[in-house]
Amino acid sequence: MQASGVELAGINCLFGQTPAIRDIDLMVPKGEFLALVGPSGAGKTTLLRVIAGLEPGYTGRLSIGTRDVTRVPARERNIGFVFQSYALFGHMSVKENVAFGLRVRPWRRRPARHVIAQRVRELLELVQVAHLANRRPGQLSGGQRQRVALARALAIEPELLLLDEPFGALDPLVRKDIRSWLRGLHDRLGLTSILVTHDQGEAIEVADRIALLRDGALEQVGTPEQLDRHPVNAFVHQFLGESVRFEATVRDGRAIPHLLEASAIPVALPDGPAVISIRPYEIGLRGGEGAGTVLFARRIGAFTRYEIDISGRVIEALAPAIDVPLSPGARCTLDLSRAHVFGVAA
Ligand SMILES: Nc1ncnc2c1ncn2[C@@H]1O[C@H](COP(=O)(O)OP(=O)(O)OP(=O)(O)O)[C@@H](O)[C@H]1O
Numbered sequence: 001m002q003a004s005g006v007e008l009a010g011i012n013c014l015f016g017q018t019p020a021i022r023d024i025d026l027m028v029p030k031g032e033f034l035a036l037v038g039p040s041g042a043g044k045t046t047l048l049r050v051i052a053g054l055e056p057g058y059t060g061r062l063s064i065g066t067r068d069v070t071r072v073p074a075r076e077r078n079i080g081f082v083f084q085s086y087a088l089f090g091h092m093s094v095k096e097n098v099a100f101g102l103r104v105r106p107w108r109r110r111p112a113r114h115v116i117a118q119r120v121r122e123l124l125e126l127v128q129v130a131h132l133a134n135r136r137p138g139q140l141s142g143g144q145r146q147r148v149a150l151a152r153a154l155a156i157e158p159e160l161l162l163l164d165e166p167f168g169a170l171d172p173l174v175r176k177d178i179r180s181w182l183r184g185l186h187d188r189l190g191l192t193s194i195l196v197t198h199d200q201g202e203a204i205e206v207a208d209r210i211a212l213l214r215d216g217a218l219e220q221v222g223t224p225e226q227l228d229r230h231p232v233n234a235f236v237h238q239f240l241g242e243s244v245r246f247e248a249t250v251r252d253g254r255a256i257p258h259l260l261e262a263s264a265i266p267v268a269l270p271d272g273p274a275v276i277s278i279r280p281y282e283i284g285l286r287g288g289e290g291a292g293t294v295l296f297a298r299r300i301g302a303f304t305r306y307e308i309d310i311s312g313r314v315i316e317a318l319a320p321a322i323d324v325p326l327s328p329g330a331r332c333t334l335d336l337s338r339a340h341v342f343g344v345a346a
Pocket residue numbers: 015020038039040041042043044045046047198
C-alpha cells in the first residue's frame with residue numbers, strides 16, 4: 001500500500017447558515033492511526049466526508065501526501081472507506097463486492113480479470129473470510145460483514161483509510177476483537193487511518209492520537225496520554241473518562257471547592273471562578289471526622305467503590321481496597337489534590 005499523510009488547513013463547512021465544521025487545521029502523518037471523537041453532532045462524520053470528497057461545499061485546503069486534493073472529486077482521491085451504514089451490495093457475492101472498486105475503474109486503470117481475482121483472494125485471506133467468498137452479505141455475521149467491507153475498501157490500495165463507526169453494530173466482545181485485529185492490520189500494511197468513534201475507550205485503546213471535536217471545532221489533538229494528563233479544559237477531561245466535577249473559586253493561588261469540605265488545591269491560575277475535575281480513582285478518602293458520609297461501599301477486585309454524601313450531593317470514589325474499608329455511615333473528608341483545575345473565563 002502507498003500510504004500518505006493528510007493535511008487539513010482552514011477547513012470550514014456550512015450547512016445553510018450553520019457551520020458544521022469550523023477552522024480545522026489538522027495534520028495526520030503517514031502511518032498514523034487517528035481517532036476522531038466528540039459528542040453527537042460535533043461534526044465527526046462531516047469532517048470525514050470532507051476528507052473523502054463527499055461534502056462539496058467546504059472551504060480551505062486539503063492535501064493527501066504531496067497532492068492538493070481540495071478540488072479533486074471523491075473517486076480520484078484514492079481513499080478507502082468503511083462506514084457503518086455503507087452496506088455491502090446484497091445481490092453480489094462477497095468476492096464480487098470486494099472486486100467492485102477495481103471493476104468500475106476506467107478501462108485504462110482497470111487491472112486484468114485474473115489480476116483482480118488474485119487480489120480479491122489475497123484480501124479475503126487477509127481479512128480472514130476467504131472461506132466465505134461465494135456467500136451473499138445476507139448470509140454473514142455482522143463481524144464478517146465488516147471484514148468484507150474492509151477488504152472492499154482496501155482493494156483499491158488506498159492512500160488513506162477512513163472508518164466511520166465501523167463497529168457500531170457489533171456486540172462488545174466481537175468489537176474488541178475486531179478493533180485490535182484492525183490495528184494490527186493497519187500496522188502490517190503501513191496504512192494511514194482515521195477512525196470516527198463514539199467510544200472513548202475504543203479511541204484510547206486503538207489510536208496513536210485522538211482528535212476531539214466539539215461544535216465543529218477541534219478542542220485538542222494529542223496522544224491518549226497527553227489528553228488524559230494535560231487536558232486543555234474541563235470538557236476534554238470529562239469527555240475522556242468518568243469524572244467528578246466541582247465548582248470552585250481561585251484565590252491567591254489556591255482553588256477552594258464550593259459547598260465542600262475538602263482542602264484547597266494549589267494552582268497557577270488567576271483569581272476567579274474555576275472548575276475542579278477529578279477521576280473517581282483519584283479522589284482520596286480519609287476516615288474519621290469530616291463533612292462526608294459513606295452511603296455505600298463495595299469491594300470490586302483491588303478497589304472499593306464508595307458512594308459518599310457530601311453537602312447533599314452524592315459522589316462516587318474508587319479507592320484501593322484496604323483491609324478495613326470505611327463502612328456505610330462512617331464520616332470522611334475528601335482529598336482532591338490529584339484533580340485538574342481549570343479557570344473559567346468570567
Ligand atoms: N446534510 C446535512 N444538512 C444539514 N445539516 C447537517 C447535514 N449533515 C449534518 N448536519 C448537521 O451538522 C452537524 C454535524 O453533524 P455530523 O453528522 O457531522 O456529527 P457527528 O459528530 O458525526 O454526530 P454523530 O456522532 O451523532 O454521528 C450536526 O449539527 C448535524 O445536524
